Amino acid sequence: MAIQMIGDNVLIAAVPKETKETMSDGGIILTSELKKTASEPGVVIAVGPSAGMIQQGDTVYLSWDKSMPVKINGQEAVIVSAEHVKAIVS
Numbered sequence: 001m002a003i004q005m006i007g008d009n010v011l012i013a014a015v016p017k018e019t020k021e022t023m024s025d026g027g028i029i030l031t032s033e034l035k036k037t038a039s040e041p042g043v044v045i046a047v048g049p050s051a052g053m054i055q056q057g058d059t060v061y062l063s064w065d066k067s068m069p070v071k072i073n074g075q076e077a078v079i080v081s082a083e084h085v086k087a088i089v090s
Helices: none
Strands: 009-014 020-023 029-032 043-048 059-062 068-074 073-080 085-089
Touching: 009 059
Parallel strands: none
Antiparallel strands: 009 043, 009 073, 020 029, 043 059, 059 085, 068 073
């Protein structure tokens, strides 16, 4: 499925994070995974024509709480207005 963003919208996927797995003394596998927070980066998958200086492939920091979750080709991502992208990591 191809996607084309409209206006200043940006499609962003979370940067994969490590999950820590440990085994309890009883043999139970325990995993820990943090929720997305404002301090976690994302990778830009697609940008609309009015998204300014944001480009596909950029690593960015954004307001996750201002985003709309979507699933594209089995990959979880979010759509957010370019104004909610706070920084581009170089």
